[in-house]
Amino acid sequence: MLFPTFAFGAFFVVVFVVNWLTRPHPTLWKPLMLGFSIFFYGWWSWRFVLLLAATIVINWVVGHFTAANLQGTGRDDARTARWWVRIGVVANLGILGVFKYWDFFAVELSNLLESVGISGTLPILEYTLPVGISFYTFQAMSYIIDVGRRNVREMAPMDFAVYLSFFPQLVAGPIVRASEMAPQLAARPDPRYVPxxxxxxxxxxxxxxxxxxxxxxxxxxxxxxxxxxxxxxxxxxxxxxxxxxxxxxxxxxxxxxxxxxxxxxxxxxxxxxxxxxxxxxxxxxxxxxxxxxxxxxxxxxxxxxxxxxxxxxxxxxxxxxxxxxxxxxxxxxxxxxxxxxxxxxxxxxxxxxxxxxxxxxxxxxxxxxxxxxxxxxxxxxxxxxxxxxxxxxxxxxxxxxxxxxxxxxxxxxxxxxxxxxxxxxxxxxxxxxxxxxxxxxxxxxxxxxxxxxxxxxxxxxxxxxxxxxxxxxxxxxxxx
Known part of the structure; x- marks a missing residue:
């Protein structure tokens, strides 16, 4: 039974390769880390890599326009920023709802309608639940809400992509907030001084x-x-x-x-x-x-x-x-x-x-x-x-x-x-x-x-x- 040895070795190889390759080329760290994270997620199912990518793009765009409107001084700017946050929250909940909750509510609503004599059923999608969707969706929502609350600054596109797809906690947490991750992404960690x-x-x-x-x-x-x-x-x-x-x-x-x-x-x-x-x-x-x-x-x-x-x-x-x-x-x-x-x-x-x-x-x-x-x-x-x-x-x-x-x-x-x-x-x-x-x-x-x-x-x-x-x-x- 070689699971622990394999898992430990795989993680260690990724860490070693990332640290070794990027020491002489610090600018490679984030693209390389993003690539490893996407590969890690795609190993389970490449179909849902596109869903993760869409979540990254949608939430970065929402965060960008939220932050841009908050730079204004008028009431309309603040109102527009709040609307962008609402759009982002609805988009995230919509994605989560379709993949995780649609079938449950479709079945329950159809049963309720039939109990009162209304025929017809809602379509059952039977989607495979994308692994980790609850975790990275909550992280994405915390980012756009915190941008709207001025608790965190807008992240650069690459930083946000690495933050949302970071492979160690991508599929099962912990739920890391942008305020906790963004400062660490901004300052490239020195691999010679890790605990x-x-x-x-x-x-x-x-x-x-x-x-x-x-x-x-x-x-x-x-x-x-x-x-x-x-x-x-x-x-x-x-x-x-x-x-x-x-x-x-x-x-x-x-x-x-x-x-x-x-x-x-x-x-x-x-x-x-x-x-x-x-x-x-x-x-x-x-x-x-x-x-x-x-x-x-x-x-x-x-x-x-x-x-x-x-x-x-x-x-x-x-x-x-x-x-x-x-x-x-x-x-x-x-x-x-x-x-x-x-x-x-x-x-x-x-x-x-x-x-x-x-x-x-x-x-x-x-x-x-x-x-x-x-x-x-x-x-x-x-x-x-x-x-x-x-x-x-x-x-x-x-x-x-x-x-x-x-x-x-x-x-x-x-x-x-x-x-x-x-x-x-x-x-x-x-x-x-x-x-x-x-x-x-x-x-x-x-x-x-x-x-x-x-x-x-x-x-x-x-x-x-x-x-x-x-x-x-x-x-x-x-x-x-």
Whole structure:
């Protein structure tokens, strides 16, 4: 099983070639990086390279005319700039809607019309979902909105093309904003001064999470139980839900670690996307730790424009629900994702209501500090796990079957092996490791000689190859 060695080697070759070729010719860096990124995306399907190119052109043109009108001093100029931003947002949502949501809404609307006696159906397009479309569309929208808000300057065409197609995070994030990337693109990074030790550590950590942890749990318990919950006992079903919570974290944060590490080797620093989410004591805290770049995107470009918490309490709860429902739809066009977002929205609203009432009445903690924190963690973690059932299941009926199987104490299938239990709960316990320990490990690796670092990387790759199962499934977030 050579996946980690191949993936690591491919990324390293790209980084080496880009840095080696462009040192004597700095002006080649951006065209070469754009070419590698397009090739990387086209390796999956060249058909959608044109879609990515169209998104780049449309959004750069919109940003250009938005910025040009903002240079004027009249009201008409500002109004025109706002219209350009609206045109850009509508264009991006239109592209996303056609490729990701048309079939879902066409089927649901046709069913609704038939239920009231109106015949006829809307056409089903059955397009293949372009990989990464949700990520680069959100990045494109953040750019034109930030240009309209004067938070970022217009980017040069080549800079914008590299920004939107940058291969490390093109297909599954993190969602990097132009304000974070543009200054780094403007100053050509020196390949002689990159934090290589940190980068290699992130890449290896990401490979271990994906190849060993995520793939092991998927093959040993998650896939089998979610495919046939009725054929497993309740404790196995519960363990499978816990295991999926670990699997999706290891899978998605693993990709993020790899993306951030590869970008570091090229001289770019991406924002952090995960921070031990399963140690959160509230759902609000969970969203400050899980997929942080999406959380901030939804906050700054959806929640705040809707009014945030500046209106009445009812308006605030409405805004929370809308944001989480749309966040669920961002992940996929099924009712399961809507319910997943709805669970998070309801609990976030309830948390806010309880917190506001306690503050209004000056109430202190009900339980002793240690016990209270344990209870809050337990409740938060199980709310997240409940929502994961809908996120992972293929349909609403499958979700209901999965939840119903929890009460089944027969049909033990033997999936809850000691190793599965150890990996699941060991990974959850690892979330509580002090950050200082991780910093010491990283610093210790950085202090090693280049020869020792190379040996450590080689041994780590061999260990990942040995420990990982045969065959590795695609990253979960590739489908979004």
């Amino acid at each position: 290589a030790a940190e980068a290699f550590g992130l890449i290896l950590n990401g490979l271990f999470k994906k190849v060993v942890i995520s793939s092991f749990l998927a093959s040993e318990i998650v896939d089998g139980v979610f495919a046939d919950p009725g054929g497993h006992s309740g404790p196995e079903v519960v363990l499978a839900v816990y295991a999926y919570a670990v699997q999706i974290y290891a899978d998605f944060s693993g990709y993020t670690d790899i993306a951030i590490g590869v970008a570091l080797l090229l001289g770019f620093r991406f924002p952090q996307n995960f921070s031990a989410p399963y140690r959160a004591l509230t759902l609000q805290d969970f969203w400050r730790r899980w997929h942080m770049t999406l959380s901030r995107w939804l906050r700054d470009y959806l929640y705040v424009p809707l009014g945030g918490n500046r209106g009445s309490r009812v308006a605030t709860y409405r805004n929370l629900m809308l944001v989480m429902l749309l966040g669920g739809l961002w992940h996929g066009s099924t009712w399961n994702f809507v319910i997943w977002g709805g669970i998070h929205g309801v609990v976030l609203a309830v948390e806010r209501l309880v917190r506001e009432r306690r503050e209004r009445h000056g109430l202190g903690p009900i339980l002793p500090v240690g016990i209270g924190e344990a209870v809050r963690w337990l409740v938060t973690f199980h709310v997240v796990c409940l929502a994961w059932v809908f996120f992972r299941s293929e349909s609403l009926s499958a979700s209901v079957e999965m939840l119903g199987a929890i009460a089944n104490f027969d049909n033990y299938a033997g999936t809850a092996t000691p190793l599965v239990i150890a990996v699941t709960f060991g990974a959850l316990a690892f979330q509580f490791m002090p950050q200082a320990w991780a910093d010491q490990i990283r610093e210790g690796f950085a202090d090693l000689s280049w020869l020792a670092q190379g040996a450590a990387v080689g041994l780590a790759l061999v260990a990942i190859d040995v420990l990982g199962p045969s065959g590795v499934a695609p990253f979960i977030y590739f489908q979004f």
